[in-house]
Amino acid sequence: MNDAVLTVLIAMLGGAIRVSTPFMFVALGECLTEKSGRVNLGLEGTLVLGAMVAYAASYHTGSPWLGVLAAGVAGAALGAMHGAICGLPKVNDVAVGIAMMLFGVGIAFFFGKPYIQPTAPRLDSISLGFWSDSPSLKSALEVNPLFFVGVVIAVALAWALRNTRWGLVVRTVGDSAPAARAMGLSVNLVRFLTTSVGGFLAGAGGAFLSLSYPGSWNQGLSSGQGLMAVALVIFARWSPVRCVYAALLFGAAGALGPSLQSIGITQGYYFFNAAPYILTLVIMIATSSATHSARDMPGELTMAK
Amino acid sequence: MTAPSARGPSLETVGMSKAFGALKALKDVSISVPAGSFHALLGENGAGKSTLVKCIMGFYTPDRGQLLIDGAEVTVRNPRDAQALGVGMVYQHFTLVPALTAAENLVVSRAGAPAFIDWRKERKALEAFLDRMPFRVPLDRPVSGLAAGEKQKLEILKLLYLDQRFLILDEPTSVLTPGEADEILGLLRQMAHRGEITVAMISHKFREVEAFCDDFTVLRRGARVGGGKVGAVSSREMAAMMIGDAVVPPSAARIKAPKDGVTLEVAGLFAENDEGRSAVNGFDIRVKAGEIVGVAGVSGNGQSELVEALCGQRPIRLGQVLIRDQDFEPTRDHFDRFKVFGLPEEPLKNASVANMSVAENMAFRRFDKAPMARLGFWLSREPIRAKARELIERYNIRTPSPDTPIRDLSGGNVQRAVLARELSGDVDVLIVANPCFGLDFASVADIRGQIMEQRNRGAAVLLVSEDLDEILELSDRIAVMSGGKVAYLTDAASADRTTIGRYMAGR
Secondary structure, rough: HHHHHHHHHHHHHHHHHHHHHHHHHHHHHHHHHOOOOOOOOOOOHHHHOOOOOOOHHHHHHOOHHHHHHHHHHHHHHHHHHHHHHHHHOOOHHHHHHHHHHHHHHHHHHHHHHHHHHOOOOOOOOOEEEOOOHHHHHHHHOOOOHHHEEEEEEEEEEEEEHHHHHHHHHHHHHHOOOOHHHOOOHHHHHHHHHHHHHHHHHHHHHHHHHHHHHOOOOOOOOOOOOHHHHHHHHHHOOOOOHHHHHHHHHHHHHHHHHHHHHHHOOOOOOHHHHHHHHHHHHHHHHHHHHOHHHHHOOOOOOOOHH | OOOOOOOOOOOEEEEEEEEEEEEEEEEEEEEEEOOEEEEEEOOOOOOOOOHHHHHHHHHOOOEEEEEEEEOEEEEOOHHHHHHHHHEEEEEEOOOOOOOOEEHHHHHHHOOOOOEEHHHHHHOOOOOOOOHHOOOOOOOOEEHOOOOHHHHHHHHHHHHHHHHOOOEEEEEEOOOOHHHHHHHHHHHHHHHHHHOOOEEEEOOOOHHHHHHHEEEEEEEEOOEEEEEEEEEEHHHHHHHHHOOOOOOOOOOOOOOOOOOOOEEEEEEEEEEOOOOOOOOEEEEEEEEEEEEEEEOOOOOOOOOOHHHHHHHHOEEEEEEEEOOOEEOOOOOHHHHHOEEEEEEEEHHHHHOOOOOHHHHHHOOOOOOOOOEEOOOOOOEHHHHHHHHHHHHHHOOOOOOOOOEEEHHHHOOHHHHHHHHHHHHOOOOEEEEEEEOOOOOOOHHHHHHHEEEEEEEEOOEEEEEOOOOHHHHHOOOEEEEEEEEEEEEEEHHHHHHHHHHHHHHOOOO
16 A cells, blocks of 8 residues: 555655746746736637647757747747737737637648658657666656756746846836836837747747657647636746646646546546646635735736736 | 035926916926025916926926026926926925835936946945935835824935035925924924025925915916915915806804714724734724814825725624614615715715726615616616716806716815715714815815715714815814824814924834
8 A cells, every 4th residue: 555655645745846837937938027017818829829830840950949949930920919918008918819729720730731640859868767777756756857957947037027127117117017118118028028038938848748648649648737827826826836846736636636636546547637626726715715825926917917 | 417416406387388288288488496595386286387497407398488597598398308407396295215224215217327336335335325305214125114294304405415405395284294304394494594406395284384485486377377486475375376256155153063973983993004913002082963073194104005995895803882872884885874975085985986987976875766776776867867867067167068978077076066966864973084185176166065065964074184274174083093093183173283283203
């Protein structure tokens, strides 16, 4: 029994690291965008398009890292589109986000048809389990380098928001647009840039889906991670570092079903697979009733008004 | 573009004019503010004061006229140009970023802030800067956690930090206690007289103008109608210049009111603000019939939350409200039964539906009762409109028709429309918050008269206001609210401004 629990925990650890990576990238992108006072709900579409573009680029060039880059560029293009449309007068960012989500998923399926069959080179993992004899621990510690890239980005983002002029400008725009205008800052330009960079990160997160785990391109690749990442940002109270913890938590929840299956518990498999969604729901209920999350919320967000 | 000088420059406008469509907001206005002086800009709402300063600051481009700084003509196309010339403005609403700390606010406002900020170096520079300043603020707390007075100081410090030596202040003391206002204005006056800055202040408080300013200019309907040395004319004459030939109704007389009516009693009321922090902390008050109790206080001490809690807009966490010695819950049913009426602050936002018509807004209290409704749900349009026409006539509300959306009315008329709705019935308890904010003299006198009339009829009136003069004029008793509860209670007859100010500051 003890062994079984250990196996589940190890599998969940590995799963948390694996599953959390796309969450982390999307959440960091969304965090940056929201810090500037705008919500981009379209990141689900960006994630799917990123996955498709990464797979296609990796297939054609033979380099999975070029795939990641291409996915980021595609994501940045979608983000720029969102940012530009929301810069027009009287446009609601939430509505545009939903449209962009459908658009992103739509073009990914449209252009992605020919890439369902072929196999593209995937990103290699780093084996951190060499010191252990346990095969399950070894496989759990096969960590994709993108995970570390995400952690580094999170720390760098948190630092930059405090210690660079750009960071202060983004927070200013996100908290008080009138104050930003009084300083002569262009609110729309700042939000355009943060939405584009946020799109880049979400697109790169999509690359992880098709090039590492699950590691192929098909139409059922993302199951709402892009949308859940928005909830995750609220849960992390707009702190990039807390986004990493939250992504790990969501990742662990997502790994619950497969981990239990690995020790032969198949009962309630679908229920355990639904864990991330239930977690999202619980978090939304808990944070919407607690007034303290309002303190960290950027003042310009549509939900803050 | 000249480099900002370290001394306060002089500023002149010559024949400045600005029209918005058919409306001539500014007609040929020439003012002169000598270097190192403290100038007051007086005028009613809509007299053109803000248009004038916005032309100076580059928010508007004047149609005609010149701007001279230190005697040289300059062109200001946008606020950045003004900033480069050393002209800065403190607005009525704060322009600080709430989530940033004071230090971050100062650094981000600087045009040449480095891409990577060395906080150790910046801190040192900020400390050195503050040492040279007459007042200081905590640097490391987010601005959202600062008191209003500290924010106002930080706004002024920000201008000085940016080396802006001509300061335009737009009603800077509206959020301050009398003590804080005197402190800040006194220090600015000293700095001006040392030649370090020049100040132009928009104000409507004659007391402050007389105590701190050197010269004044009065605007009315976009034109300059008077000015000169402060002290050369009395405040009565200044007021006459501001009002012109408009008729201001005499203030309603306070008569002996019947004392046997209904009393309002609030006992140990607790309520939270939007962020879940305690805002009203055990507020106790007893308002007798035929009495106005004024609640004074610096904004942000729980007054808005108190009024919202009493009006049913905010949950009461703990405590009791008694009317006629019976439990009162802020529900529609009880408002009717106990005849409780209210005029919350910003009535367009808090007491009307902006897109609905004037007539519909005026029917809110009885649209579901006969004759406006049959069977409690079937509305009849005609009685609703008829009642509105009657009220529009009686309360002198200027609206094109009863069917005009209420948002199209001017502030004073929205206020009158809501007041008409609330006062047209039989009033036992009246709860009023900042009723005259931003209104012209005539509307102010009119609305204060209506409130006094209700008192004289025997209603219990709770008046919450940030305008101490209003409280002193209307109240029979005065309570000072500080930190969410009553800090001081006095008869209006024996009240003195200094003591009230001390309690407002939380002592």
